[in-house]
Amino acid sequence: MYLTLLNGTGYVFDVDDYMELRMKYRIMGALVGTANSKGWSSSEAALPLELTKCETQLLIDEGLAILVSKTASLTKSPSLDILQNNQQELTSRLEAQADVLKAEKMRETERHVDKILSGKRNKLVKQGKADEAAALTSENVIQEVANNFEFDLQNALVELPCPHMTNHDGRLWTDPICDRNSLKYRVFRDLWGRGKFVTCGDAFGADFLIYPGDPLLYHASHIVIIQSTPAIRPLELIAKVRLSVTVNKSCVFAYEETDGNIIVYQTVAWCNPSK
Template sequence: MSKIPIIFEHNRGFVYNVDDYFKLRTSHRLVCNLIGVPVSKPRDARTFGLPAILSPLELKLAIENGIGVLVDKTVSFRRSPTDTEKTKFQQLVEQQTTELKLPLVEKRLDDFRKHLPQIIKGKRKKLLEKGIKESEINITSESLLIEERRKIETMKIDGLLQIPSECPLAKEFSTVELKLEDGDKLKYQIFKDLWTKQNVFISGGDAFGCDFLLYPGDPLYYHASHMVYILSDPTMKLDVKYLIRCCRLSVVVNKICIFAYENDNGEIKYQTMDWDGNAGNENYAT
């Protein structure tokens, strides 16, 4: 399996290729939030465009599992492009312009075909009025379509030109090692444990005041079913008010509350909390 190149910029990992983005989501259950789209409202990259950004935890997991490789193209983009690269890029722009223009050309030709009988009749009438004999008039549908296509293709048509988010030219790059902050190490262990053992999607829980949100399927189609809170020091006495606040919030938003921690043996453990009134409720957290 070829590794997905993840571009290292501003100490974060970005994906600019839409196929790579969907592979990360569909094959590897990595959310990869789109830039400018709220975490709580994920959308389709084909609608909103890229780039997509991987959280440090997603990035670390992708590298460790051989899913992706973190690359740095900074040096490559700082140098001026060569004449060959300029020519190649211009060819790609012209090709894209032609491809975007083609549907409009075909649409105008379809409209032209619908009115072809009236157009032929009008042209024939004008020629007769100019004194040209009927036997000398040779107007065919094929010749008119060829002439109309040539005219449309040479017209300057205003339109939106897509700016490629991924550089279409090959660029030199170097690989980069990712180092997590000390405060993220436990968070990553829990993230990795959930991703490995549970068939769920995991996103940040900032929108709900927790550490993680767990989804039974792609967040594009499912609501989160669980809220995960990380206990950095489970040996300390858990504040009752904090416990009640977390549980009550999970009930209000119809999700299951989970506390995650690392025990003395270095194992990741989970404690699920629920209100008695929700026990046996089949519609709870669905």
């Protein structure tokens, strides 16, 4: 599987790769594409899929994906032949979309031609054109719709808003995306290795969120907060645990033992003695 390097992390543009990452490898990422003409909406987002730095590095380290950079190819000015070929492909796609839209328009017209014909005849009669109204037929209505059809380019679907369509290549990227020795990456990899669904926890003031299953089907069960040391100030402890209670999740602190590289997880629960 190939990941495209953009903005310092990996992106996925293929829907089959996206489904494989989600269903087989429990890698969620975040859909950041625009799904409609009104603009981007988190509830209607589409491909590409943006992976976190930890997710990208994990896929590379596990041998599940290869990261490539297409910067050199996509920033190079295309030749005249490539521009002409891309323009021909674009024109062909637009013509195909226009044909489909026109065919659908004609089917709708034929389905409601009696109502349309009646409305046009009534309009002509009100204008004092009774003879024209009597002479108007269904075929005239259908032919008029066909002759007046125009394809608005605002309704067109363009695959890539750039001159490069399919003729581009990538260069293998071997530099690390994030520090493999950092505690955050090691915690992410450890939790993922335990079979957990792990996503970014920024929205909840945490480092990670843990889900019991696919986030489309389950709410997060734990928030994970990474500590550089086992010690934590009382007020900070209270604030984090209270936050987890508010969002109905368990609070997990992850830190490293001082005498080794062993990651320790400490779950803290809020206790109300009055209940």
